[in-house]
Amino acid sequence: MGPLTGVLYGLLGIYLGGWFLGFWVGNFALLLFVLTMVTLGYWLAERFRFQPARAAAAAALTQQDAVRRAELSRMGIEKVDGDVADARRKLLMQPWWLDWTAGLFPVILAVFLLRSFLFEPFKIPSGSMIPTLLVGDLILVNKFHYGIRLPVINKKIIANNDPQRGDVVVFRYPVDTRVDYIKRVVGVPGDEVAYINKRLTINGQPVPVSPLPDFYDEDSRRYAQHFSEKLGDKEHQVLNDKDRPAFIPGAHEFPFSDQCSYTAEGVTCKVPQGHYFMMGDNRDNSQDSRYWGFVPDENIVGKAFFVWMNFGNLGRVGSFH
Structure with a gap:
């Protein structure tokens, strides 16, 4: 998904650049609608797929660590090196391509609704x-x-x-x-x-x-x-x-x-x-x-x-x- 997000941002840059340089007339209402729909897709994917998958991976890591520590304790080893907290934090961390898509959805949606139905500058x-x-x-x-x-x-x-x-x-x-x-x-x-x-x-x-x-x-x-x-x-x-x-x-x-x-x-x-x-x-x-x-x-x-x-x-x- 990271490469796909990079391509989408590249297309957005080309569109805005051509609009700014006068190669074509932009349609901001259409652009905002497309951005709202695309970021909504990412937000739904994050909410119902990616975030649960990361949470499951972190839970599995925590469980594996607990099993390992319990096994070592039965063997008389009480002091165990290693802490999975940092690894768990990294597993739960949202990747950059979701930060810049799903993370922006609430802001883009608010702007879209405000501009479409209330006030437009x-x-x-x-x-x-x-x-x-x-x-x-x-x-x-x-x-x-x-x-x-x-x-x-x-x-x-x-x-x-x-x-x-x-x-x-x-x-x-x-x-x-x-x-x-x-x-x-x-x-x-x-x-x-x-x-x-x-x-x-x-x-x-x-x-x-x-x-x-x-x-x-x-x-x-x-x-x-x-x-x-x-x-x-x-x-x-x-x-x-x-x-x-x-x-x-x-x-x-x-x-x-x-x-x-x-x-x-x-x-x-x-x-x-x-x-x-x-x-x-x-x-x-x-x-x-x-x-x-x-x-x-x-x-x-x-x-x-x-x-x-x-x-x-x-x-x-x-x-x-």
Whole structure:
């Protein structure tokens, strides 16, 4: 079993190395599931085979030593050299390949359950959600808020809340479901969403906005127009770049694209049932539903709600809307 364990760890190293170097896109949920199943197999083997076998061998050694000492005592030899305690300890000792498999099972199982059904950490890789979320923010996502889903296949088995306008949501990118995106829900099923001349309208009603002092983006070293926007009962901040045009460049075909119409002033879409319209808060620097379409409900991962760390700015830690 030792050589087999070494091979498995070698394959794991190759997979993680290729993922880190960009040779392929990793699937952490699947990897964690596989690790849980493999270590479970080792744990069961240790619990019901290897550990009893070691205990039996140690008991046999102890019994043999007792028989030997009794035989020597009958021969008048009371002082017997040798102590089986060290040998017994070595027989009972768990080998390294079980330490690094069965021994890790409880930890991996706890992480798997926590990540799959309760909370999952993510890192913000881009500036599409500035000023709400900054590049480098490490956030927590509530996995059960929108219902309980089976890990890996993301199949909802217990319904809970539906995504609401204004929620910040992590979801699987419809163009490549191996990649996770984060945006704000702007339109729910049945809504007519219009983004015309950089102003948002839902079902014919303009979304209330109020101007704020210009926002300085330290990464791009540029100022942006800064607004407070209210979707439903949720108030948040958005940015606009006055130098960017109002029309949507580079939009492509996507499911239900016939529900959208594009003009020089922007885009208007009717959100189909079971889908959501997502937008970034950094409105002119966000690839979102205006470009690649609606997000199906089965792609929803969870609701983002808390920045738990930003190593460059500890003041970022806290909840957000």
